[in-house]
Amino acid sequence: MSLQMVDLRRQVAEIREELDAAIAAVLDSGAFVRGPFVRDFQEGLGAFLTDDRGTPHTLGVANGTDALQIAYQALGLGPGDEVIMPAFTFCATAEAAALLGATPVFADIDPATFNLDPAQVEAAITPRTKAIVPVHLFGQCAELAAFERIAERHGLALIEDTAQAVGTQHIGPDGTLRWAGTVGDIGTVSFYPSKNLGAYGDGGALLSHSATLHELMRQTANHGAARKYYHTTVGVNSRLDGIQAAILGVHLRHLPAWTRARQLVAACYDAAFIPSAFVTRPARASYSTHVFHQYVVRVPAAARDRLRDALKVQGIPSMVYYPVPLHEMPAFADARVAGSLAETERACREVLALPMHPWLSMADVERVADAVLSFFGERTVEATASAAELIA
Ligand SMILES: *Cc1c(COP(=O)(O)O)cnc(C)c1O
Secondary structure (H helix, E strand, O other): OOOOOOOHHHHHHHOHHHHHHHHHHHHHHOOOEOHHHHHHHHHHHHHHOOEOOEOOEEEEEOOHHHHHHHHHHHOOOOOOOEEEEEOOOOOHHHHHHHHOOOEEEEEOEOOOOOOEOHHHHHHHOOOOEEEEOOEOHHHEOOOHHHHHHHHHHHOOEEEEEOOOOOOOEEEOOOOOEEEOOOOOOEEEEEOOOOOOOOOOOOOEEEEEOOHHHHHHHHHHHEOOEEEOOEEOOOOOEOOOEHHHHHHHHHHHHHHHHHHHHHHHHHHHHHHHHOOOOOOEOOOOOOOEOEOOOOEEEEOOHHHHHHHHHHHHHOOOOOEOOOOOOHHHOHHHOOOEEOOOOHHHHHHHHHEEEEOOOOOOOHHHHHHHHHHHHHHOOOOOHHHHHHHHHHHO
């Protein structure tokens, strides 16, 4: 089987019978929008994300971009309001704010984790600032305890873009574990098929421990209606459908095992790259677990694109997340840049995502690592032997 960045056909093959049964149940019921399948999945997701703080409210929506927009709308963000976020993220984080007339404010990242740097955020705050949006990039939490303190001190909302990090846990200074997406005021989730918890189409969710925000978001996603045909605000139409919810319910059962498989693949890559003078492995923050939505290394900027070509020739795919920072995109010309974004710009030049999914074998990982290292004139042999020991 050929190497892929994500292997959804393998995913389907592994759980085909469960999927067929789940989809058939929706077809038999006729409940295609809202209804019991969406409710069941929302409940299952809430149960999965339960911790010492209890069970968060969960709301299925049409996709992760809508989830961000609905979160911003529920907080009342609009013209004149500033929202601090990284420029090293998928465009949706900023796009949803800009669509509402709010101003995205880009602050720099921590070069070790690629996540928003709390010190840079604090320096970017003005009287117009309304919210901070850390993105848990590549499957690892941003430094949430620091963002909670900053949000509290300045009276700001904290929204976690959890599109890439469902199932990640934040580790508090006292060792308390909290699920990514349930720590701030609102967490937004994407179920795009390639995400760790993906549908077979579009989907998204909103998480919150606040019943008030949950109700506001529920209304906003439902045409701003408190009840049918009584519209209190201008909302949107954003729904998770029954078939996607049923599929997501099946995937949720497998998510813990899939996450462990990703972590194993990451450990194998890590071991293989230990001896390399050219490949910088992804750092593990002390305050987070890592679910490896992506396995992203840094390589010297001058070599990165040639390395991609060399891998491609050998049938090894790779990707650059993200080649251009948001502040350099024409779409966000009206956004504000807070301070230097030097680390953001350097990350765009140096990062490389290697194949990462639960169905990669040790041999696949060795093949990829070998190809990367031999490009730099390095070898893996001893390293892969120690990878096996590491996992054993
Ligand atoms: C995927 C993603 C989104 C958007 O999700 P969609 O479901 O594709 O709309 C938002 N933010 C980040 C960081 C993402 O990776």
